[in-house]
Amino acid sequence: MLPLATVTHPGGRSPMTCHYRCDDACSKPVPNTSGSAYFGDIFTAGISRRTALKATGVTAAAAGLYAVAGTQPAAAATAGRGGRSSYVYDFEGTAPQPFETDKVITPKGFTWKPLVKWGDPIVKGAPKFDFDKQTAAAQAKQFGYNCDYVGLVRARGCHDKGLLVVNNEYTNDELMFRGYTGAAALTPEQIKITMAAHGMSVVEVSKKGREWKARLGARQNRRITTTTPFAFDGPAAGSELLQTKADPTGRRVLGTFGNCSGGVTPWGTVLSGEENFNGYFKVDAAPAGQEDAFKRYGLTGSKGRSWEKVDPRFDAAQDPNESNRFGYVIEVDPSDPRSTPRKHTAMGRLKHEGANVTIAPDGRAVAVMGDDEKFDYMYKFVSSGKYVEGNKRHNMSLLTEGDLYVAKFTGDGAQDGVSDGTGEWLPLVLDGKSKVPGFTVAQVLVHTRLAADKVGPTKMDRPEDVDINPVNKRVYAALTNNDKRVPSQIDEANPRATNKHGQVIEITAPKNDHTKTTFTWKLVLICGDPNDPATYFNGYDRTQVSPISCPDNVAFDSKGNLWISTDGNALGNADAFFMMPLSGPYQGHLQQFQTMPHGAESAGPLIVDDTTVLCSVQHPGEVEGASPDAPVSQFPYDGTGQPRPSVIQVFATKH
Numbered sequence: 001m002l003p004l005a006t007v008t009h010p011g012g013r014s015p016m017t018c019h020y021r022c023d024d025a026c027s028k029p030v031p032n033t034s035g036s037a038y039f040g041d042i043f044t045a046g047i048s049r050r051t052a053l054k055a056t057g058v059t060a061a062a063a064g065l066y067a068v069a070g071t072q073p074a075a076a077a078t079a080g081r082g083g084r085s086s087y088v089y090d091f092e093g094t095a096p097q098p099f100e101t102d103k104v105i106t107p108k109g110f111t112w113k114p115l116v117k118w119g120d121p122i123v124k125g126a127p128k129f130d131f132d133k134q135t136a137a138a139q140a141k142q143f144g145y146n147c148d149y150v151g152l153v154r155a156r157g158c159h160d161k162g163l164l165v166v167n168n169e170y171t172n173d174e175l176m177f178r179g180y181t182g183a184a185a186l187t188p189e190q191i192k193i194t195m196a197a198h199g200m201s202v203v204e205v206s207k208k209g210r211e212w213k214a215r216l217g218a219r220q221n222r223r224i225t226t227t228t229p230f231a232f233d234g235p236a237a238g239s240e241l242l243q244t245k246a247d248p249t250g251r252r253v254l255g256t257f258g259n260c261s262g263g264v265t266p267w268g269t270v271l272s273g274e275e276n277f278n279g280y281f282k283v284d285a286a287p288a289g290q291e292d293a294f295k296r297y298g299l300t301g302s303k304g305r306s307w308e309k310v311d312p313r314f315d316a317a318q319d320p321n322e323s324n325r326f327g328y329v330i331e332v333d334p335s336d337p338r339s340t341p342r343k344h345t346a347m348g349r350l351k352h353e354g355a356n357v358t359i360a361p362d363g364r365a366v367a368v369m370g371d372d373e374k375f376d377y378m379y380k381f382v383s384s385g386k387y388v389e390g391n392k393r394h395n396m397s398l399l400t401e402g403d404l405y406v407a408k409f410t411g412d413g414a415q416d417g418v419s420d421g422t423g424e425w426l427p428l429v430l431d432g433k434s435k436v437p438g439f440t441v442a443q444v445l446v447h448t449r450l451a452a453d454k455v456g457p458t459k460m461d462r463p464e465d466v467d468i469n470p471v472n473k474r475v476y477a478a479l480t481n482n483d484k485r486v487p488s489q490i491d492e493a494n495p496r497a498t499n500k501h502g503q504v505i506e507i508t509a510p511k512n513d514h515t516k517t518t519f520t521w522k523l524v525l526i527c528g529d530p531n532d533p534a535t536y537f538n539g540y541d542r543t544q545v546s547p548i549s550c551p552d553n554v555a556f557d558s559k560g561n562l563w564i565s566t567d568g569n570a571l572g573n574a575d576a577f578f579m580m581p582l583s584g585p586y587q588g589h590l591q592q593f594q595t596m597p598h599g600a601e602s603a604g605p606l607i608v609d610d611t612t613v614l615c616s617v618q619h620p621g622e623v624e625g626a627s628p629d630a631p632v633s634q635f636p637y638d639g640t641g642q643p644r645p646s647v648i649q650v651f652a653t654k655h
Helices: 015-022 040-052 062-068 188-197 291-296 441-446 448-453
Strands: 110-117 147-154 161-168 199-208 211-214 222-224 229-233 252-254 259-264 270-274 329-332 342-344 356-359 364-370 374-376 378-386 402-411 420-430 463-468 475-479 503-508 518-526 551-556 562-566 576-580 591-595 601-608 612-618 646-652
Touching: 110 161, 110 199, 110 211, 147 259, 147 270, 147 646, 161 259, 211 646, 259 356, 259 463, 291 448, 356 463, 364 475, 420 441, 420 448, 441 448, 463 551, 475 551, 503 551, 551 601, 562 601, 576 601, 591 612
Parallel strands: 147 601, 229 342
Antiparallel strands: 110 646, 147 161, 147 612, 161 199, 199 211, 199 222, 229 252, 259 270, 270 329, 329 342, 356 364, 364 378, 364 463, 378 402, 402 420, 420 518, 463 475, 475 503, 503 518, 551 562, 562 576, 576 591, 601 612, 612 646
């Protein structure tokens, strides 16, 4: 029997979340024990500076903060319209809700509806969902479990049709099966059901009026699971580190799991990041010669999820290289349900939160990425080839070859009340050659964390989603939290010890050219209770903003406003979505938009045509002690009696 951890977890996460999502990472030593710099000496002046900033409204009562939040227009573009519009950025902010609230709460004038739910029969021939009659064969054709990233690829020439692509990150086994007593007691069929519930789901959707509908059983619908064939590409494909008994070529691998965030490419495919893959492997001892790598990726001591009972590749003793085949950015062409997805080794192996691509002025593709672990790094990839408008086949080769970099941040030390400075992208692979002494290119790309440790990047506070704003062309990264950082380790980019609430960093490339190796940066949001003088809302009056904790995903509307989802609110509130303008008179005016039900994480969001927010309600009811016989959430309130992770849509009730 594999019991749930009972240790106290930082932030607002349930022990159930930590157990299934990240293999109880909070209760284990931080994997990064390298000597990479913290640059704390540069920040000495900044500590006193930040502490001394008891600016506008620091003494405001919490009740007052919540009451006034959202009383001004969210974006200057909506002012003077004579009443609120149907645009999602034009709303009155909502108040924080207790974690136990089992409701989806939207702003005044908005409503929500489910779009697709766990178990919905999306592939032709799939049976209708029946909680007490689940099978692996059915789940392989039904919408997957905990949904995270949401992407929409529009049909060519058709504005109201498209393909919804969703990551199904992990499962809550004790919420899926009655009588659960531990992973060790799962039947082989139940294990196969959990394996089939991971991966990705592709669903045709169409819009009628204001509402999107899922087209169940449509031709292009697809499930990608732990047994779907994938191809490796890039410089590490075929290397010894990727070769296994089942695949001596090192070029074919089955499945994907732990998929967190992602992005739609300019050429119409979807990227997805394999994140917390380590907890799926049973590792009694690290393989000879890979001890450092297994420790650095959190594999050492992993108990797995009993998958090795039905597939021996999940036992490191049986297949020591199998875990090296996960932790990549994958690319899926949703328009072709028969296509083979690929894992891009050129983009490195991390706990990838996701990847998002922009096209540089010279035509090269640039992808920005975060490695979601305390004290880990931010990365970017620059393609060797150049984007060709309209040539999808060519463009799908862009992420197979290029340069890989890791970020180093330096604070300016100025006592101006702003955490900002300059930075440098340090090369790991450049022009097809390793820039890390003692590492081959294949070693850099498979053991990327170890390689990055050697070049001195900045240890960050859990870099999660990283994306490029389509309006101002700047990069924004959610740094979720880091309770392990001590005072001697703070720097201007990570300015707080025992950081429970996280921050959002903005990166500006010279002339908006992200192929350049230098940049400037600024923290545009330092999260927490606005009463705390250490918080910062891009210069906006703290008495007028919403409290926020643990930013996870970032997104943008057509005005360039920043949208943020949270994961594990350490203020005791339910997770939610927020919007913050990045320019104009309301720059920094953070407002809460939508609140999640009991136990759920907000994931996504995707802002569609500025009129609809598509988002995932992930792991509703994920609360310690909950079970199918004693659920704590009924979301999506469909009468089944069980919580079902779902993608929902939020839109204005009228124009």
